[in-house]
Amino acid sequence: MNKKQLFDQIKTKKSFLCVGLDPVLENIPQHLLKYENPVLEFNKQIIDATKDLCVAYKPNTAFYESMGLKGWDTLIKTWAHIPKDIFTIADAKRGDIGNTSAMYADAFFNESKSQMSFDAITVAPYMGKDSVSPFLNYTDKWVILLALTSNAGHSDFQLHQTPDGKLYEEVIRVSSAWANSEQLMYVVGATRGDEFANIRRLAPDNFLLVPGVGAQGGSLADVCEFGLNSECGLLINSSRGIIYAGKGEDFAEKAREEALKLQVEMEQILTAAQLI
Amino acid sequence: MNKKQLFDQIKTKKSFLCVGLDPVLENIPQHLLKYENPVLEFNKQIIDATKDLCVAYKPNTAFYESMGLKGWDTLIKTWAHIPKDIFTIADAKRGDIGNTSAMYADAFFNESKSQMSFDAITVAPYMGKDSVSPFLNYTDKWVILLALTSNAGHSDFQLHQTPDGKLYEEVIRVSSAWANSEQLMYVVGATRGDEFANIRRLAPDNFLLVPGVGAQGGSLADVCEFGLNSECGLLINSSRGIIYAGKGEDFAEKAREEALKLQVEMEQILTAAQLI
Numbered sequence: 001m002n003k004k005q006l007f008d009q010i011k012t013k014k015s016f017l018c019v020g021l022d023p024v025l026e027n028i029p030q031h032l033l034k035y036e037n038p039v040l041e042f043n044k045q046i047i048d049a050t051k052d053l054c055v056a057y058k059p060n061t062a063f064y065e066s067m068g069l070k071g072w073d074t075l076i077k078t079w080a081h082i083p084k085d086i087f088t089i090a091d092a093k094r095g096d097i098g099n100t101s102a103m104y105a106d107a108f109f110n111e112s113k114s115q116m117s118f119d120a121i122t123v124a125p126y127m128g129k130d131s132v133s134p135f136l137n138y139t140d141k142w143v144i145l146l147a148l149t150s151n152a153g154h155s156d157f158q159l160h161q162t163p164d165g166k167l168y169e170e171v172i173r174v175s176s177a178w179a180n181s182e183q184l185m186y187v188v189g190a191t192r193g194d195e196f197a198n199i200r201r202l203a204p205d206n207f208l209l210v211p212g213v214g215a216q217g218g219s220l221a222d223v224c225e226f227g228l229n230s231e232c233g234l235l236i237n238s239s240r241g242i243i244y245a246g247k248g249e250d251f252a253e254k255a256r257e258e259a260l261k262l263q264v265e266m267e268q269i270l271t272a273a274q275l276i
Numbered sequence: 277m278n279k280k281q282l283f284d285q286i287k288t289k290k291s292f293l294c295v296g297l298d299p300v301l302e303n304i305p306q307h308l309l310k311y312e313n314p315v316l317e318f319n320k321q322i323i324d325a326t327k328d329l330c331v332a333y334k335p336n337t338a339f340y341e342s343m344g345l346k347g348w349d350t351l352i353k354t355w356a357h358i359p360k361d362i363f364t365i366a367d368a369k370r371g372d373i374g375n376t377s378a379m380y381a382d383a384f385f386n387e388s389k390s391q392m393s394f395d396a397i398t399v400a401p402y403m404g405k406d407s408v409s410p411f412l413n414y415t416d417k418w419v420i421l422l423a424l425t426s427n428a429g430h431s432d433f434q435l436h437q438t439p440d441g442k443l444y445e446e447v448i449r450v451s452s453a454w455a456n457s458e459q460l461m462y463v464v465g466a467t468r469g470d471e472f473a474n475i476r477r478l479a480p481d482n483f484l485l486v487p488g489v490g491a492q493g494g495s496l497a498d499v500c501e502f503g504l505n506s507e508c509g510l511l512i513n514s515s516r517g518i519i520y521a522g523k524g525e526d527f528a529e530k531a532r533e534e535a536l537k538l539q540v541e542m543e544q545i546l547t548a549a550q551l552i
Contacts, residue, residue, distance in 0.1 A: 065383035128429020153404020
């Protein structure tokens with residue numbers, strides 16, 4: 001999916017919501033345990049209940065890997081269940097030397113090899129250009145590079161001063177020479193709303209994937225005030241706030257209710273910004 | 277395996293070699309294609325042919341993930357085939373917010389959940405302390421943090437000046453407060469032999485995992501001149517130089533020959549340093 005198509009989806013659905021599919025077996029409603037694969041059933045019902053309200057799904061690979069071989073199978077089948085007109089993000093935070101990143105690119109972009117073909121993958125920047133380029137060689141796919149993350153540890157290195165600005169600013173500045181906004185997004189945590197104006201100065205045209213709204217405490221209004229651009233430019237992720245909204249047999253309805261609240265708020269924001 | 281046990285293994289085997297298990301289906305000898313799982317058979321024969329010459333194996337997860345579900349199964353079975361007295365490293369370069377890194381820790385350390393329990397995992401430092409701590413909560417396991425990598429892209433960010441030194445120096449300095457040398461190692465590429473003296477100043481007691489000898493052009497002698505400490509303190513990785521030494525039916529023997537060359541060189545180095 002290219003940038004124009006993504007913006008078209010946002011305008012059609014009046015939403016820039018990304019639903020994080022981060023299932024934990026212990027949190028799955030009891031009545032699903034009768035299924036052969038409760039986690040997959042959980043994901044399918046969450047997707048079916050929210051797919052008209054969001055423009056992206058983002059499974060975090062850690063949650064699947066923690067369940068061993070069955071978990072990886074669940075990741076593949078979850079990806080396959082997502083409708084093809086919805087943007088898919090492998091939240092994998094990969095990155096390695098060139099020949100190895102090429103393998104990761106195959107893992108998440110090359111369905112003939114790996115049974116999965118996400119639209120995008122999150123990548124850690126520490127190893128530099130040749131750790132990112134192999135993903136960009138899939139010219140119809142996206143890299144979402146970690147810039148300023150939502151966790152407490154973001155201050156350990158990302159805010160370090162360098163001669164040309166803070167490290168996360170350098171990550172944006174340097175990486176902007178590797179690909180343009182048609183293939184490169186950045187992860188920017190909602191918990192750092194105060195930095196969004198600055199980030200928009202450095203990356204005016206790039207989409208930003210924004211975790212941290214909800215469970216982590218970030219504010220949607222704060223993010224949008226400085227983060228919106230003329231093509232929306234934001235994908236706001238919510239994981240736990242949606243998928244664990246209910247614990248009973250109505251968990252999917254509860255998830256839908258939470259997704260709907262965010263969609264309604266997003267519609268108001270898009271309208272106010274005259275983007276729809 | 278703790279640090280003393282690792283050093284004991286090094287002294288017993290007169291080797292600080294780590295063999296990188298990074299198989300690519302296209303490079304597997306033709307005669308193995310008759311097996312139900314040629315890559316697993318390849319790994320098993322490489323392990324059987326080299327296990328008395330090395331102290332560690334390091335499968336890079338990218339190579340397995342690129343093969344989809346069967347690849348993940350191969351990773352699990354490869355781990356299971358490695359003798360229990362050999363140090364195992366999941367070269368996964370993971371790292372995410374706390375609750376997610378905890379899932380990655382389960383994936384590679386918690387056999388009851390994921391069917392694998394490596395001794396160590398490589399972790400990217402960009403997201404800071406809380407992205408690393410969940411791995412350290414497995415107190416009998418190791419984090420191997422990326423410091424100065426062997427690829428060209430290491431210069432994009434790792435050498436950036438901060439008020440307290442280069443970024444990779446900061447990674448070592450800051451992270452040394454998170455765990456001591458009984459649980460924390462660093463990745464330092466052999467291609468930066470000139471930085472080893474500096475790294476030993478910052479991390480005198482930590483083991484260093486050193487890729488880049490061989491195919492990537494690093495020199496074992498250069499690394500050891502400044503990298504050895506009183507407990508050896510080095511794990512030198514070789515992947516392609518060993519596993520693809522031969523392409524025919526004698527590939528395992530050829531792999532053994534290459535591993536033996538390195539072991540002999542390492543024995544000389546350990547003897548000269550009066551460590552054995």
